[in-house]
Amino acid sequence: MQLTPLHLQGGRELRGEIAVQGSKNAALPIIVASLLSREKVTLHGVPRLSDVHTILELLAHLGTQHVWAGDNTLELHTPEILNTDAPYALVSKMRASFIVLGAILARAGQATVSMPGGCAWGPRPVDQHVKALRALGAEITEDAGNFDARRSGSLSGHFIFELLTVGGTHNAILASVLGDGVVTLENASIDTDVVELVGFLNSMGADIQGAGTNILTIRGVPSLRGGEYTVIPDRIEAGTFMMLAAATRSRLTVTNVRPEHLRAVTGKLQEMGVEILESGTSLVVDARGRDLKPVNITTQSYPGFPTDLQPQMSALLATVAGTSVVQDPVYPDRLTHVAELHRMGANITVSGYTQVIQGGPLRAAPVKAADLRAGAALFIAGLTCEGETVIDGVQYLNRGYERLADRLRGVGANVAQNDLALAMD
Numbered sequence: 001m002q003l004t005p006l007h008l009q010g011g012r013e014l015r016g017e018i019a020v021q022g023s024k025n026a027a028l029p030i031i032v033a034s035l036l037s038r039e040k041v042t043l044h045g046v047p048r049l050s051d052v053h054t055i056l057e058l059l060a061h062l063g064t065q066h067v068w069a070g071d072n073t074l075e076l077h078t079p080e081i082l083n084t085d086a087p088y089a090l091v092s093k094m095r096a097s098f099i100v101l102g103a104i105l106a107r108a109g110q111a112t113v114s115m116p117g118g119c120a121w122g123p124r125p126v127d128q129h130v131k132a133l134r135a136l137g138a139e140i141t142e143d144a145g146n147f148d149a150r151r152s153g154s155l156s157g158h159f160i161f162e163l164l165t166v167g168g169t170h171n172a173i174l175a176s177v178l179g180d181g182v183v184t185l186e187n188a189s190i191d192t193d194v195v196e197l198v199g200f201l202n203s204m205g206a207d208i209q210g211a212g213t214n215i216l217t218i219r220g221v222p223s224l225r226g227g228e229y230t231v232i233p234d235r236i237e238a239g240t241f242m243m244l245a246a247a248t249r250s251r252l253t254v255t256n257v258r259p260e261h262l263r264a265v266t267g268k269l270q271e272m273g274v275e276i277l278e279s280g281t282s283l284v285v286d287a288r289g290r291d292l293k294p295v296n297i298t299t300q301s302y303p304g305f306p307t308d309l310q311p312q313m314s315a316l317l318a319t320v321a322g323t324s325v326v327q328d329p330v331y332p333d334r335l336t337h338v339a340e341l342h343r344m345g346a347n348i349t350v351s352g353y354t355q356v357i358q359g360g361p362l363r364a365a366p367v368k369a370a371d372l373r374a375g376a377a378l379f380i381a382g383l384t385c386e387g388e389t390v391i392d393g394v395q396y397l398n399r400g401y402e403r404l405a406d407r408l409r410g411v412g413a414n415v416a417q418n419d420l421a422l423a424m425d
């Protein structure tokens with residue numbers, strides 16, 4: 001959906017409290033996992049985002065009925081699987097939807113899912129998803145842009161991931177939960193979003209041991225019951241708001257956070273000279289009047305510095321005098337923010353996955369987001385400069401930030417955008 005651009009008048013101090021939404025990347029796999037039960041599932045803390053809308057469209061095609069029982073409470077019910085295919089038109093909208101492969105295969109014994117393709121910043125392969133399912137006994141063929149997966153009995157056996165993959169771990173877990181096999185996954189992701197998927201599945205009667213470690217053991221169970229679950233706060237959104245506070249040299253209280261999920265981010269901001277006070281589920285981030293120092297960061301899988309905060313951190317560092325070096329080996333081409341920050345006067349030199357940033361004041365300009373976190377980098381940058389920044393490509397922000405314009409206005413930002421609040425069913 002094409003939305004009107006976001007108009008920002010920056011250069012003013014922000015203040016007050018901003019509450020973090022439920023985690024997009026935890027909610028999406030949990031919504032997919034609801035396919036594994038015939039019974040009703042109620043989820044709290046589900047962010048109202050276009051990505052959630054997209055996954056619900058796909059689930060509706062598969063046979064899921066859903067109803068919003070409150071602003072962020074979602075009821076899902078899949079009494080029967082009506083279709084076992086996930087067509088390109090739906091999968092291509094959102095790469096994360098590829099994990100329906102494991103869920104449909106588990107519930108229906110057969111699944112046809114379109115290859116997800118690349119994204120704005122380059123290729124994002126799914127070879128590990130496919131290798132894992134094959135190693136566990138699924139038969140998978142590729143034809144005309146689709147993966148066709150079948151199993152004759154329960155999945156069982158052992159797989160060692162060749163690299164840490166959040167989505168690959170999700171897919172293998174989803175495929176293995178039902179039945180009577182025993183599956184061991186080694187070098188599995190320890191990301192919070194894997195821990196949450198396991199927490200949700202176990203709350204419905206699954207038997208998965210080892211979440212938060214690199215070895216997962218999944219013992220198949222005959223069926224899953226329904227249930228209720230609350231999605232964790234979004235650590236990427238929390239980190240975005242922390243960087244916004246630092247970049248605008250403001251003091252913001254970021255509420256509804258799990259501080260333990262943000263240690264790598266908090267540590268880097270403190271190294272820069274930002275004061276961060278932890279108070280239960282809030283973080284008070286204070287950069288008022290501070291002469292921030294440049295830092296170097298390298299992205300890693302959790303608990304390292306997240307790639308999903310690299311563009312926002314680059315925007316922040318572009319405002320900090322001195323030389324910072326930012327490296328993103330997790331997604332080496334995740335650089336669509338750079339040319340747009342150049343338009344705002346940023347001095348960033350790119351070599352491979354390395355950005356060398358010479359920080360200084362930015363200036364307002366018309367810019368365009370080409371993906372979600374690049375859009376976040378641009379609103380952070382825009383709110384640091386006097387004058388009007390106009391951000392196009394706002395539909396990407398709707399993928400990951402709920403009612404963004406309203407919430408930024410709530411902390412004193414001068415932001416004009418009328419349709420950044422999606423009316424979703």
Ligand SMILES: CC(=O)N[C@H]1[C@@H](OP(=O)(O)OP(=O)(O)OC[C@H]2O[C@@H](n3ccc(=O)[nH]c3=O)[C@H](O)[C@@H]2O)O[C@H](CO)[C@@H](O)[C@@H]1O
Binds near residue numbers: 025096
């Ligand atoms: C919806 C969702 O939760 N998305 C997140 C998830 O994406 P996603 O689950 O797609 O990311 P992965 O953890 O799988 O990717 C990590 C790395 O492994 C590579 N890889 C992955 C799978 C595979 O089969 N082969 C392969 O080579 C990727 O190219 C990347 O370099 O984790 C990423 C890394 O934290 C985040 O940036 C995304 O926001």
Ligand SMILES: C=C(OP(=O)(O)O)C(=O)O
Binds near residue numbers: 025094095308373400
């Ligand atoms: C990259 C992201 O999401 P996805 O993996 O769905 O593209 C993200 O949330 O920053």
